[in-house]
Each structure stands twice: as structure tokens, then as C-alpha cells.
Amino acid sequence: MGGNLSCTSSKRGLKDPDLQPYGIKETEGDLDIKTANCDEEASSWKFWQKIHLRRGDQKQKELERLRSDLENGNIPIADVSEIETETGKAQRSHSLRPPPKPPRMFLFRSSSISTPRNSAVINPGSDRNSFIMSQAYQNSRSRDNTNIPTAHVAPVRKEVPPETTDNNNDILEKKEKIIQNTDEVKPIIARPVRGEQPNRIKIVTPDLTPRRNFSRQRRSSEIVPQEERHKLIIQSSLELLCQKFDPFTIMNDLKEKNVVSEEDVQAFQEHPDRRLVCESILHNLLEGPYSKFFIFCDILRHNNDYNCLALIMDVMKDIYDVVYNIPAIASEEIPVMEEEKAVTFEIGYFNAETGVMKPVVELEKTRDSSKRFSRDSLFFKRASRLSYMSVSSDGGRSSDDSVLINHGTPVINICISGHSLHEDRAKALSKVVSKYNCILELRIGKTQLSGRDVGHLSHAIQVSACLAVLDLRLNSIGNEGARLLAVSLAKNSHIRQLNISSTGIDHEGCKNLSDALKLNNTITEIDMSFLEIGDSGCICLGNMLKQNKSISKLRLRSSGISWIGCGILFEGVQQSRSLTVLDLSRNFIGDNGMEMMCRHLNEKCSLVELNLENCGITSSGCAMLSDVVLSNKTLTNLDLSVNFIADAGVTKLSAALERNKSIKTLGLNMCGITNDGFSKMLDVLECNPTMTLLKLCYNRLGKEHSNPTATSDDLKYRVRIVTSSNPKLKILLWGNSFDD
Known part of the structure; x- marks a missing residue:
């Protein structure tokens, strides 16, 4: 029989009929090119076409023979008409091009289709889309495809009474007439204008009902009625x-x-x-x-x-x-x-x-x-x-009376941020604080308070018998506010925590506050970070620490302190018996400040936590710090992150850390430490089981090493051994090539 029996082909023609717009006729030149380039594709289905159309070929030959007999006058004309009708039913087209497909009927899809088709993006400028969006096509679509299940689409236009048509191919003829008169084409969906919302067709299906949103989300800043x-x-x-x-x-x-x-x-x-x-x-x-x-x-x-x-x-x-x-x-x-x-x-x-x-x-x-x-x-x-609460419903009401909580006096903490408390609001807030003795904490950071507003609150701070925490951060109260606040602190005996960071106070305001804190023996924590107090302020704070017996935490982050102020401050730290936490981070004290500090950090110092992050300390300062680490018995947390320590500084500290039995947390983030320095720290961890947290994030681990025994593989093996022998130990290695 011959021929290729495969119904598929590995190659496609240059023009795939499935990719062509519907209703566009091809010229004879296009057919010749297409026939020449798709012989392999055509041979597969042409064989089956001949099999199915063999009967039609025989009828055609019989019709030609009868016509020749008719010309000779051998048969009547009626018999020829019957044969022509019968032959037309069985005859097929011998063209290599398959019959045209009917136009698509899913222009508007239902919600059950997983891939939605946005009808607003149709380009009405093309010939096919102008025809598809025309009213004539919609009328013919409603006539020819009444059995196709679609979603319930909201009506867009009035439908014209349907006209009788023979088949779907009549749509192609109407399309040509419509394209010729493009002014009368009225698309169902117009091109969306930039900046405006397109009018989308609403699809309502039985399984999807619009749900009304009863709750309106209120913004945090919206006024509550x-x-x-x-x-x-x-x-x-x-x-x-x-x-x-x-x-x-x-x-x-x-x-x-x-x-x-x-x-x-x-x-x-x-x-x-x-x-x-x-x-x-x-x-x-x-x-x-x-x-x-x-x-x-x-x-x-x-x-x-x-x-x-x-x-x-x-x-x-x-x-x-x-x-x-x-x-x-x-x-x-x-x-x-x-x-x-x-x-x-x-x-x-x-x-x-x-x-x-x-x-x-x-x-x-x-x-x-x-x-x-x-x-x-x-x-x-x-x-x-x-x-x-653990109420049981088995017993009666008499047994439930014992469940009433009586752990102490009910109190309330107030935190207001972002809202302005300037002028009249500050006066009203002062009256509220003075009226009620159940306010334990008042946090009013970033509320646009001025120095005069602090004066309004000063009376309430003096008379309040319950207020224990006062937070005024991120308010520009300045030296005037510091002076008025100092008057209240000198008479108040209940406030335990005070936060005045980022309030615009300089060394003059620091002097007023220091004089008030000399007489106050109730405040235990004070935060004076991000204030330009400088070395002059350190003189006042050092004298205050010599007399104050209650302050345990003092934070002075980024306060403009140099090595001179550091030495004066630590004179007061040495004599203080209550200070346990000191934060001097982001103050450029350098190695000279470290030297002044080490003179006063002796065995009698009560510091437990010392933060020296980003203070300009180098390996030379670590040599002096190692003596303090070796002799101090109270220091448990030491942070030296963001300093120029490198491997040399770690080497100088390692000998003291091996013998120290008090430091539990050591911070060495961003110190330029390589595998050699990490190897020294692993030696320390093997000898000192007291340390439970080592921070080595964002260093140069895994990139450089001069010691042949400090390769990354060897260090990884040692890390597993050290951590397994001390389950409480945690080593933080984020931001390194050696991060396993």
C-alpha cells in the first residue's frame, strides 16, 4: 500500500494553520510554498484521505461516464441529478489544507476555568478582533452555539432577533462585509484608557456570590469616635x-x-x-x-x-x-x-x-x-x-469564688507614640498622671514634646506615687527640658527607669541631671544614648557615680566621648558599688581610652557587662585588656565587635581567656579575623568550658590562613568536637565563607 503510516510528524510547516487568525484566506502563492515545505506532514494524512475518499472517486468517474452518455442521448436528465446529489455528499476536498475551524466560542469564560482570560486586553484594532467584538458576530454566535455551556454573563447590549443561517462558514462572509465598513463596528469592550479603570464584564456563577464587606479596616492614626x-x-x-x-x-x-x-x-x-x-x-x-x-x-x-x-x-x-x-x-x-x-x-x-x-x-x-x-x-x-484562669464548670458558684485573682494591685502601662502631645495635650496628660495612682509606666517617645511640655509634666512626676518608668526618647526637650526634669527627679522617690536618649541634651543639661541624680537613690537604669555630652559630661557623670548608690545600668551610646572622658568616667565607675552594666559603644576612645579604662578595672570593680562595640580599639588595646580579663572575676559579658582587632588581637587575648573563669559571652563580630584567629579561639574553647556564646559573624573566616593546620576542613572538624563536648556552647558564624 505504501506511504507513511504515522499520524504525526516531527516537523511543522512554516505556517501552522492552528496559529493563523480565523477567517483569513490564503493565497495561491502561500499554498504553493506551504505544499513544498510540508511534504512529509501531508503524506501521512493524504494516505488516509485516499482510503476514505475512494468511494467518492468512483462516483465521480461514474458521473462523468453518465454525462457522456447523456450527451449521446442514452439516459434521461433526472438520473444524472440524483447521481450528482449522491456524489456531492460523499466527495471531499483533495486540498492539502484541512477545512477551516469554526470560530472560538469561549470569548467569555466561566469562573471554573483555571486560566482566566482578560477580555479587556483584546486589541480591537486587528481585523479578527474587530469582527469578534462586533454585534453581528455575537448574533451569529448566539444562533449557532446555543448548546455550549457558558457562565451567566451580564448583558452588554440588546440582542438583535436572530436570522436564519445555513452554517458557520457564513460568518466569514459577514466578517468581510463588516471589515469593509469599519466605522459601523462597535466593539463590546473598548481599549482601556491610561489612568482609568477598564469596564470589565461581571461574571456571576451559581457557585460564586458576591460577599459584602461589613468591616472597614481603620488605620492606626484614624480618630476613634x-x-x-x-x-x-x-x-x-x-x-x-x-x-x-x-x-x-x-x-x-x-x-x-x-x-x-x-x-x-x-x-x-x-x-x-x-x-x-x-x-x-x-x-x-x-x-x-x-x-x-x-x-x-x-x-x-x-x-x-x-x-x-x-x-x-x-x-x-x-x-x-x-x-x-x-x-x-x-x-x-x-x-x-x-x-x-x-x-x-x-x-x-x-x-x-x-x-x-x-x-x-x-x-x-x-x-x-x-x-x-x-x-x-x-x-x-x-x-x-x-x-x-482554670475554672471548672462541675462545681457550683461557691467553689468558683476562690478562683478570683489577688496577685496585687491592678496597674496600667501607657505607651503613646507618633501622636503629638505638644502644649494643651501635655497639660491634659499631666492632669491624668496626677489624678490616678495606678499608672506604672509612661512611655511617650516621639510625641513632639518640647522643654516647656516637660515643665507641664514635672509636677505630675513629683506627686505621682506609682510612676516607675518614664520614657521621653526622640523628643527635642533640649537643655530646658533637662533642667525642669532634674527638678522633678530630685524630689521624686518612685521612678526606677529613665530614658532620655535622642532628646537634644548636651553637657549643660547633663550637668543638671547629674546634680539631681546625686540626691536620687531610686533610679536604677538610665539611658543617655545619642546625646552630645562629650568629655565635659563625663566629668559630671563620674562625680555622680561616686555618690549615687542605686544606678546599676548606664548607657552612653554615641555620646561623643573621647579617651580623656573615658578615663574620667571610669574613676567614678571604679568607686561605684552598684553599677553593673556600662555601654560605651560607638564612642571613639581608641587604645588610649582602653589604657585609661584598664587602670580602673581592677578586682574591686563591680561591672558585669561591658560593651565596647565600634570604639576604635586595635590589637594594642587588646594587649592591655588581657591583663584585666586575667584579673577580673566579675565581668561576664564583653563585646569588642566592629574593632580593628584581627588575628593579632585575638592572639593577645587568647592566653588570658584560657585562664578566665567568669566571661560567658564574647562578641567579636566584624573584627577582620581569619582562620588563624579562629584556630586560637578554638584553643580557648577547648581549655575554658565557662564560655557559652562566641560571636564571630561577618569576619574573614574560610578565606585566608597562614597556619597549615588552620584549613577550613580542619576547623570544621574541631568545631564539631568542641560543641559536642560542651552542649551549652553556641558559636555564631553568620556572614563567613566558613559558616557550617
């Missing part, structure tokens, strides 16, 4: 109320004031789960108006057992009034971004004997703002960091 603030207060104090509040003791008062209905009282009566009753009452207050919440707070305020709970909620209400009710005065400072504005509360129990607060709930208004009013976020997703 008065009628919705009680919802935030209930959310933040929920855990505290459930732990301290017994609703059965004031159920009659709640009923008389219409806070709960008669049906609710009957449902709550003798209910075994007190916490569930509290949550139900709070949920009713949440959905009710603000007036009902105010009545509830008034009932708690007149009850001696729950007066402290009412005070906590009153503080939050007054803080919201300060931030949102009082208009802000424009400041000359750089405006704060909207995302940085936040109001945060933290509620807990304060133990006066230990001076420690145990938090029970923490609310950040800027987080999950779209869900903060939902029932799930309020009652089923707890925001507390400690869980005190």
Missing part, C-alpha cells in the same frame, strides 16, 4: 474583669440601672461558670451604647471591692480623650508617618515588695484593627500573656 471608644476599653480590660470581677455581688444594681435585663438575670442566676457570666455581660455592654458602659463604670466606682477596676478603665478613657479630643498644635519638627502613630495599654498586677508587674493583657490598637470589635477576637482569642 466617642461612641466606639468603650469597645476598645472593654477589649483591653476584659481579662482583668474576668479575673477580679464577680457579677453576682452587684447583679441587683446592674438590674436597677438597666445594664442587664430581667431575662438575663434569670439566665445568670446560680450559673456555675462565673467567667462565662462576665463575658456575657461585657458582650452586652460592647453591643450597647456608650451610656450603658458609663453606668456600669459608675456602679464599679461606688463599690469598694471593684473601685480599682473602674480606675483602670477611667485612665484609658481619659487618655483617649487627650489624644483624640484635644486638637493638636502643629510643631516645627519633621511630621510623623501615619503608620507610627499608636496608643498601647498594658494591664497587670504590681507587687510592691518585689517591684515587679505581672501583665495580664496587652492591647495594641494598630494590630488587627479590622477584627478588634468582633466577638471572636474579644472572647475566644485571649490577648493576655499569662493565663491565671
Whole structure:
């Protein structure tokens, strides 16, 4: 029979009919080129075409023979008509080109199709697309493809009554007529204009229904309306109320004031789960108006057992009034971004004997703002960091009374950032701090405070008997604010932590604060980082440390201190018996400062943590530091990162570190250490099991070594041996070629 029996071909013609636009006819020249280049492809299906069309060829020959007989007058004309009709049904085209495909019917796809087709990107300028988007094509499509299942498409235009057509090929003829009169073509979807949203066709399917978004996400800086603030207060104090509040003791008062209905009282009566009753009452207050919440707070305020709970909620209400009710005065400072504005509360129990607060709930208004009013976020997703409740519903209400928490006095921490507290707001905030003795921490960093505003707050700082933490960072209070703050600190006996970093104070303001701290014996932590106090300020701080007996942590990052100021400061550090943490990072003290420091770091020094990061220390300074490491018995944390130590400095420190039994953490990040220096440190770790953390990040490990025994493979093997022998040891090697 001959021929290639394969139905496929490894080669394709130059022009694939599947890639050609529908309805475009090919010229005879194109057919000749196509026939010459696709003989192999054509031979495969031409063989099967001959088999199926053999019957049609026989009929054609018979028709020609009958026509010749007709010319001779041998048969009637009617018999020839029947044969021609029968032959036309079986005859096929002998062309190598397959019959044209029908036009695509999936211009608008349903949502079940995985790859969506965006109809807005159709180019109406081409001939085919102009025809596809025309009204005539849509009418013919609706006539010829009524059985094709499609999605329910919203009507775009009125449909013209369908006209009768013979087959789909009539569409091609109409297409040519439409293209000739392009002015009358009205596309269904126009080209989208730049800067405007295209009008997209809406697809509605039975399995996809539009869902209405009822909750509108509020930005952190958006003003909270008065009628919705009680919802935030209930959310933040929920855990505290459930732990301290017994609703059965004031159920009659709640009923008389219409806070709960008669049906609710009957449902709550003798209910075994007190916490569930509290949550139900709070949920009713949440959905009710603000007036009902105010009545509830008034009932708690007149009850001696729950007066402290009412005070906590009153503080939050007054803080919201300060931030949102009082208009802000424009400041000359750089405006704060909207995302940085936040109001945060933290509620807990304060133990006066230990001076420690145990938090029970923490609310950040800027987080999950779209869900903060939902029932799930309020009652089923707890925001507390400690869980005190373990209520069992088996016992009665009498057994649940013992579950009421009594860990100390309820207190609240206030954190305001980003919102301006300038002028009138500072005065109002001072009144709130003076009025309530349950405010433990006041963090008002980056609130555009000035020196005069600190003067407004100074009276509240003096009279407050509970305020223990004051954070004023990132406010330009200057020397005027430092002077007014010093007056308050000299009389206050409750503040334990003070943060005045990045507040624009120089050596004059440092002198005022140092004089006040000489008389203050309650402050234990003070942060004066990023202040230009210089060497003059170190003289004041050194004299203050000689007299102060309470400060344990002093942070002076990037304060413009040189080696001269370092020597004066450490005179006070040597005589201080309370200072344990000193941070001098980012002060260029150099090797001279290291020498002045080592003179005073003797066995009597009480320092436990010393941070000398980025201080310009070289290997020469390490030689002097090694004597201190060898003799000091109290230093546990030493950070020498971002200094020019290199392998020589590590070699000078290694001998002292092998014999030291107190240092547990050593920081050597970004010190230019290679494999040789790392090999020395592994020798130290093998001899000194006291060290538990070694930081060697972003050095030159794995790149250079002069010692033949300090190859990367050998060091990796030694690291495994050292870490396996000391399970508590951690070696940080980020940013090195040798990072395994």
C-alpha cells in the first residue's frame, strides 16, 4: 500500500494553520510554498484521505461516464441529478489544507476555568478582533452555539432577533462585509484608557456570590469616635474583669440601672461558670451604647471591692480623650508617618515588695484593627500573656469564688507614640498622671514634646506615687527640658527607669541631671544614648557615680566621648558599688581610652557587662585588656565587635581567656579575623568550658590562613568536637565563607 503510516510528524510547516487568525484566506502563492515545505506532514494524512475518499472517486468517474452518455442521448436528465446529489455528499476536498475551524466560542469564560482570560486586553484594532467584538458576530454566535455551556454573563447590549443561517462558514462572509465598513463596528469592550479603570464584564456563577464587606479596616492614626471608644476599653480590660470581677455581688444594681435585663438575670442566676457570666455581660455592654458602659463604670466606682477596676478603665478613657479630643498644635519638627502613630495599654498586677508587674493583657490598637470589635477576637482569642484562669464548670458558684485573682494591685502601662502631645495635650496628660495612682509606666517617645511640655509634666512626676518608668526618647526637650526634669527627679522617690536618649541634651543639661541624680537613690537604669555630652559630661557623670548608690545600668551610646572622658568616667565607675552594666559603644576612645579604662578595672570593680562595640580599639588595646580579663572575676559579658582587632588581637587575648573563669559571652563580630584567629579561639574553647556564646559573624573566616593546620576542613572538624563536648556552647558564624 505504501506511504507513511504515522499520524504525526516531527516537523511543522512554516505556517501552522492552528496559529493563523480565523477567517483569513490564503493565497495561491502561500499554498504553493506551504505544499513544498510540508511534504512529509501531508503524506501521512493524504494516505488516509485516499482510503476514505475512494468511494467518492468512483462516483465521480461514474458521473462523468453518465454525462457522456447523456450527451449521446442514452439516459434521461433526472438520473444524472440524483447521481450528482449522491456524489456531492460523499466527495471531499483533495486540498492539502484541512477545512477551516469554526470560530472560538469561549470569548467569555466561566469562573471554573483555571486560566482566566482578560477580555479587556483584546486589541480591537486587528481585523479578527474587530469582527469578534462586533454585534453581528455575537448574533451569529448566539444562533449557532446555543448548546455550549457558558457562565451567566451580564448583558452588554440588546440582542438583535436572530436570522436564519445555513452554517458557520457564513460568518466569514459577514466578517468581510463588516471589515469593509469599519466605522459601523462597535466593539463590546473598548481599549482601556491610561489612568482609568477598564469596564470589565461581571461574571456571576451559581457557585460564586458576591460577599459584602461589613468591616472597614481603620488605620492606626484614624480618630476613634466617642461612641466606639468603650469597645476598645472593654477589649483591653476584659481579662482583668474576668479575673477580679464577680457579677453576682452587684447583679441587683446592674438590674436597677438597666445594664442587664430581667431575662438575663434569670439566665445568670446560680450559673456555675462565673467567667462565662462576665463575658456575657461585657458582650452586652460592647453591643450597647456608650451610656450603658458609663453606668456600669459608675456602679464599679461606688463599690469598694471593684473601685480599682473602674480606675483602670477611667485612665484609658481619659487618655483617649487627650489624644483624640484635644486638637493638636502643629510643631516645627519633621511630621510623623501615619503608620507610627499608636496608643498601647498594658494591664497587670504590681507587687510592691518585689517591684515587679505581672501583665495580664496587652492591647495594641494598630494590630488587627479590622477584627478588634468582633466577638471572636474579644472572647475566644485571649490577648493576655499569662493565663491565671482554670475554672471548672462541675462545681457550683461557691467553689468558683476562690478562683478570683489577688496577685496585687491592678496597674496600667501607657505607651503613646507618633501622636503629638505638644502644649494643651501635655497639660491634659499631666492632669491624668496626677489624678490616678495606678499608672506604672509612661512611655511617650516621639510625641513632639518640647522643654516647656516637660515643665507641664514635672509636677505630675513629683506627686505621682506609682510612676516607675518614664520614657521621653526622640523628643527635642533640649537643655530646658533637662533642667525642669532634674527638678522633678530630685524630689521624686518612685521612678526606677529613665530614658532620655535622642532628646537634644548636651553637657549643660547633663550637668543638671547629674546634680539631681546625686540626691536620687531610686533610679536604677538610665539611658543617655545619642546625646552630645562629650568629655565635659563625663566629668559630671563620674562625680555622680561616686555618690549615687542605686544606678546599676548606664548607657552612653554615641555620646561623643573621647579617651580623656573615658578615663574620667571610669574613676567614678571604679568607686561605684552598684553599677553593673556600662555601654560605651560607638564612642571613639581608641587604645588610649582602653589604657585609661584598664587602670580602673581592677578586682574591686563591680561591672558585669561591658560593651565596647565600634570604639576604635586595635590589637594594642587588646594587649592591655588581657591583663584585666586575667584579673577580673566579675565581668561576664564583653563585646569588642566592629574593632580593628584581627588575628593579632585575638592572639593577645587568647592566653588570658584560657585562664578566665567568669566571661560567658564574647562578641567579636566584624573584627577582620581569619582562620588563624579562629584556630586560637578554638584553643580557648577547648581549655575554658565557662564560655557559652562566641560571636564571630561577618569576619574573614574560610578565606585566608597562614597556619597549615588552620584549613577550613580542619576547623570544621574541631568545631564539631568542641560543641559536642560542651552542649551549652553556641558559636555564631553568620556572614563567613566558613559558616557550617
